[in-house]
Amino acid sequence: MASATSEGPLLGQSALKVLVAGGFGVGKTTMVGAVSEIPPLRTEELLTEAGAGIDDITGLDRKTTTTVALDFGRITVNPELVLYLFGTPGQERFWFMWDELAAGALGAVVLADTRRLDSCFPAVDFFEHRGIPFVLAVNCFDGSPRYPVDEVREALDIDGPVPIVHCDVRAKDSSKEVLVTLLEHLVQRAEVGVLA
């Protein structure tokens, strides 16, 4: 263990996080709620820097301080480990905040909606550029076209090793399977010694 003051020796538990990213309305909060042991909680991060990430659509003065909401849930892995899942807003204007969100994250689930595939591009780009491992999960909304994995991979230009799965985020088992896929991917990377 490193320094006792920073690690807190009397606290026998530590926490890890996974991000759930994707465009607005794709099912991030639904997925977090499906697997969380507590109802999803909401916290707010401040957007303060002048001009940083506040776009015209918000209709806000560029110097106005505003906040962005993050939904999150928790899974107690074992007595020593807690996993937090953070639903992170996918819009590019929040990218400056993603750096802090992504710092130390084990990996990410990028949710896609086949009716609006392009809304997951910013998230895919971000994780690819930062070298953060992720899986792409296509949330199958009722009545939306269900494309084979190969077609989704091609349409989104996703690298070969990145797992792609279909899911229904409303179902606990389905959301859980997505997380299992991500963690198997992470374990496999660790086994072959890929540095995160």
Place this chain on the structure above:
Amino acid sequence: MAEDSWFDEDAGPLVRPFALTRGRTRPGRYDLDMITLVVAIGSHREPGREPEYARILAACQRPVSVAEVSATVDLPLVVVKVLLSDLIERGELLFRSPPRTVSPQTDRVVLQAVLDGVRNL
């Protein structure tokens, strides 16, 4: 409520949280992450304690993340980090930073534990 006197009524909603931190936006010398775990050492019922600190200590009676404290007391993360730092400084709170990457081997063990935990959901 006592905390109402801490800020000017005309100030916008975002001024109020910073009034609680007396304008501070940085969490002192502690590098608190939103998944840093915190737990109160003593009771939050000590007489004379400022209400915001008491509310925060009440929210950390068992180990919880900074994000959970923020959600429970309904204050932005940045504000909660400042107030938590004050409590750490006063010795009223223990904290534990998220584990740093040590080696691929320990990472593998931790990841496998998380995988097992998720499979058992």
